[in-house]
Amino acid sequence: MEGRVVLSELENKVHAPSVDVADARQRDIERVLITEQQIQDKLRELGEQITRDYEGRELLLLGVLKGAFVMMADLSRHIRLPLEVDFMAVASYGAATKTSGVVRILKDLDHDLEGRDVLLIEDIVDSGLTLNYLLKNLRGRRPASLEVCALLKKTGIQRVHLDVKYVGFEIPPDFVVGYGLDFAERFRNLPYVGLLKPDAYSDT
Ligand code: IMP
Ligand code: MG
Numbered sequence: 096m097e098g099r100v101v102l103s104e105l106e107n108k109v110h111a112p113s114v115d116v117a118d119a120r121q122r123d124i125e126r127v128l129i130t131e132q133q134i135q136d137k138l139r140e141l142g143e144q145i146t147r148d149y150e151g152r153e154l155l156l157l158g159v160l161k162g163a164f165v166m167m168a169d170l171s172r173h174i175r176l177p178l179e180v181d182f183m184a185v186a187s188y189g190a191a192t193k194t195s196g197v198v199r200i201l202k203d204l205d206h207d208l209e210g211r212d213v214l215l216i217e218d219i220v221d222s223g224l225t226l227n228y229l230l231k232n233l234r235g236r237r238p239a240s241l242e243v244c245a246l247l248k249k250t251g252i253q254r255v256h257l258d259v260k261y262v263g264f265e266i267p268p269d270f271v272v273g274y275g276l277d278f279a280e281r282f283r284n285l286p287y288v289g290l291l292k293p294d295a296y297s298d299t
Pocket of ligand 1: 269276
């Protein structure tokens with residue numbers, strides 16, 4: 096029967112292993128820092144907290160591309176409120192692992208922020224320079240409120256003072272990849288956060 100064929104084909108696709116996760120882990124990942132389960136548990140917790148904090152209001156989730164795209168998809172499904180999403184693309188790093196302090200807006204928002212309750216979703220706060228720049232820029236657009244939710248925050252190395260209301264995990268100041276975070280655009284699809292082997296980036 097036609098319907099059955101389609102269904103089983105779909106099932107095969109759903110269960111197909113995703114890209115080269117196992118391969119990447121073997122070759123370039125030193126060790127897993129935060130497991131897939133830990134991330135998912137934390138996002139559920141944050142989603143519940145956000146749902147309580149914004150009760151009766153309508154949220155605008157603002158994702159900072161590209162790193163936040165994975166977290167945005169998972170976190171948004173734990174927020175039990177009417178919400179809209181928008182994305183902004185910025186570049187603060189090239190292919191290297193050190194911040195330049197220079198932030199360029201590559202793609203601006205589609206939404207007008209005036210009077211909106213805005214929650215900015217960031218993958219990681221490292222030096223904090225990117226976030227600092229973004230918050231200044233966004234405040235100028237007169238949102239009713241503006242808070243930040245970051246999956247990761249590196250401990251003790253922020254070069255500016257920042258109020259990050261929701262933080263998933265505080266981590267040591269090492270370079271990490273996975274769950275949206277890249278090195279030279281790779282590893283974003285790993286379901287966990289891991290430490291890169293030094294020789295995976297030492298020659299760049
Ligand atoms: P910051 O301006 O130094 O806080 O860096 C912000 C941006 O740099 C993040 O949104 C990431 O895209 C990138 N970044 C910072 N640390 C890491 C890391 O450990 N791995 C991958 N990307 C990082
Ligand atoms: Mg990056």
